[in-house]
Structure formats: C-alpha cells, structure tokens
Amino acid sequence: MTDHSQQAVVFITGGARRIGAEIAATFHEAGYRVIIHCHRSRHEADALAARLNDLRSQSCSVVSADLNDEQALMTLGEAALACFKRVDVLVNNASSFYATPLSSLTQTQWLDLMNSNARGGLFLAQQLAPALSVNDGSIVNLTDINVNRGMAGFSTYTMAKAALGGMTRSLARELAPNVRVNAVSPGAILWPEHDDNDATQDAEHARILAGIPLGRLGTPADIARTVLFLARDATYLTGQTIRVDGGRALG
Ligand SMILES: NC(=O)c1ccc[n+]([C@@H]2O[C@H](COP(=O)([O-])OP(=O)(O)OC[C@H]3O[C@@H](n4cnc5c(N)ncnc54)[C@H](OP(=O)(O)O)[C@@H]3O)[C@@H](O)[C@H]2O)c1
Numbered sequence: 001m002t003d004h005s006q007q008a009v010v011f012i013t014g015g016a017r018r019i020g021a022e023i024a025a026t027f028h029e030a031g032y033r034v035i036i037h038c039h040r041s042r043h044e045a046d047a048l049a050a051r052l053n054d055l056r057s058q059s060c061s062v063v064s065a066d067l068n069d070e071q072a073l074m075t076l077g078e079a080a081l082a083c084f085k086r087v088d089v090l091v092n093n094a095s096s097f098y099a100t101p102l103s104s105l106t107q108t109q110w111l112d113l114m115n116s117n118a119r120g121g122l123f124l125a126q127q128l129a130p131a132l133s134v135n136d137g138s139i140v141n142l143t144d145i146n147v148n149r150g151m152a153g154f155s156t157y158t159m160a161k162a163a164l165g166g167m168t169r170s171l172a173r174e175l176a177p178n179v180r181v182n183a184v185s186p187g188a189i190l191w192p193e194h195d196d197n198d199a200t201q202d203a204e205h206a207r208i209l210a211g212i213p214l215g216r217l218g219t220p221a222d223i224a225r226t227v228l229f230l231a232r233d234a235t236y237l238t239g240q241t242i243r244v245d246g247g248r249a250l251g
Contacts, residue, residue, distance in 0.1 A: 014094030077127025092121030172239030187245025213247030
C-alpha cells in the first residue's frame with residue numbers, strides 16, 4: 001500500500017460545513033493536508049481552516065467558486081494545485097438539493113442541480129487527473145441511495161447523482177491504473193437545512209427512520225471514515241459505490 005498520508009493533499013468540494021467539513025477534519029487527522037472548496041460558506045471555511053492550521057501549521061487552504069460559473073469551474077483545479085503544488089485525492093462532495101416537482105421544474109433548477117452534483121466533479125476530474133496520477137491518487141464521489149430507490153419530486157437531483165454514479169464507473173476505467181475512482185452513497189445522515197420542524201416534516205422523518213434497519217440516522221463521521229477508507233486503504237477498489245445507509249436500501 002502506498003502510504004502518502006504524511007504529505008498527501010485532499011481537495012474537498014463543498015467542504016466548509018456539514019459532511020464536507022467532517023471529511024476535511026477526518027483526512028486532516030489522518031495526516032493529510034486539506035484544501036477546502038466553498039461557495040457561500042467562506043466564513044465557515046476560513047474558521048475550519050484556522051482550526052486545522054492551529055493543529056498543524058500550513059496544513060489547510062481554502063478556495064472558492066460557484067460551480068454554476070463555468071469560468072470559475074475551469075480554473076478551480078489550477079487554484080487547488082496552487083495551494084500545495086499537488087493533489088492526491090479529489091472528493092466531489094458539493095451538492096445542491098431541493099425538490100423539483102415535474103409540474104414546476106425550470107431550466108435554471110436543472111442547470112443548478114446538474115452543475116453542482118455532476119458537471120463540477122467531471123471537470124475537476126479533467127483538470128486534476130494529471131496531478132492525481134502522479135502518486136496513485138483517487139477520486140471519491142458523494143452520490144445518494146435515492147438514485148436507485150427513486151424519490152418523488154426529486155427527479156432532477158436523482159438524475160444528477162445518477163450521472164455522478166455513471167462518471168464513477170466510466171472514469172474508473174478511463175483513469176486506471178493510475179487513479180482509482182469510487183463513490184460513497186449515503187442514506188439519511190443529516191436532514192436538509194431547509195426542512196421546517198413542523199408536523200409534516202416530523203412525520204416524514206419518522207417514516208424515513210422506520211425504514212432504516214439500524215434504526216437511526218447515520219453520522220457525518222460514518223461517511224467521512226468511508227471516504228478515507230476508499231482514498232487511502234482500498235488500493236484494489238475502483239469503480240465501486242459503497243452504500244452507507246444503515247441498511248435502508250435493502251428494501
Ligand atoms: N445529508 C445527507 O443526509 C445526505 C444524504 C444523501 C447524500 N448526501 C450527499 O452527501 C454530500 C454531503 O451532504 P451534505 O448534506 O453535507 O451537503 P450540503 O450541505 O447539502 O451541501 C454541501 C455543500 O455544497 C456546496 N454547493 C452547493 N451548490 C454549490 C455551487 N453551485 N457551487 C459550489 N458549491 C456548491 C455548498 O457550499 P457553500 O455552503 O460553501 O455554498 C454546500 O455547503 C452531498 O453530495 C449530498 O448530496 C447527503
């Protein structure tokens with residue numbers, strides 16, 4: 001196994017908050033230098049970077065870009081490489097998530113969901129593949145178990161995550177043997193922030209929990225540990241998607 005964790009660099013999109021921030025902290029604790037990408041959460045990204053740099057100096061940088069902005073996307077890989085002159089792991093975690101009922105779906109919503117969940121990861125892979133291939137690098141994509149289950153009202157989001165799943169398998173072939181490409185498919189981990197705490201939401205949350213064999217939500221740490229496993233330890237895995245869902249997808 002290649003142990004490059006002492007110098008290795010991980011680049012995490014949407015890494016300022018929630019699951020992305022946990023992935024950043026987990027890789028940092030494992031010895032990686034960390035590049036946090038953010039868009040709106042610059043303040044949170046800077047605070048997390050300051051905390052990680054306090055623990056180990058010059059171990060964390062922040063880059064920002066709106067993945068809807070084509071120019072910003074097409075220079076984001078370069079911006080990431082400029083931080084530490086190498087990138088060993090790309091974690092495509094950024095995502096927008098909201099309902100798009102078919103009757104009211106707009107082109108803007110389609111583009112926003114596709115750009116953040118699928119296009120961003122593809123063009124970052126394009127820009128970073130040469131750097132990733134130098135040290136047996138890898139890409140880990142965050143998909144969603146609802147791609148296979150279907151999710152009423154969320155056709156665009158699930159299509160975007162399905163695209164990311166297809167990219168995982170195709171790039172696993174295309175970038176082999178130098179770069180491994182895998183995915184983590186979370187179940188219910190953190191409720192969306194725009195969820196209101198009203199009775200309808202409570203009932204919906206109870207329904208979801210009742211369908212999880214392990215009987216609880218997952219934690220961001222459950223996801224982060226699996227991303228680290230795929231990037232650092234799983235040296236003979238490529239093209240795989242690991243469901244981290246407490247058994248929910250079993251049916
Ligand atoms: N939470 C769950 O239970 C769950 C379940 C299934 C799958 N997942 C997947 O796991 C990953 C992490 O989940 P999460 O709930 O922590 O994600 P999240 O909070 O919904 O989103 C992560 C980040 O994505 C960034 N983002 C969104 N649109 C962007 C854009 N146009 N340009 C740049 N950045 C953009 C945002 O960064 P800024 O805040 O900096 O703008 C946001 O903080 C996601 O890929 C998600 O789809 C999560």
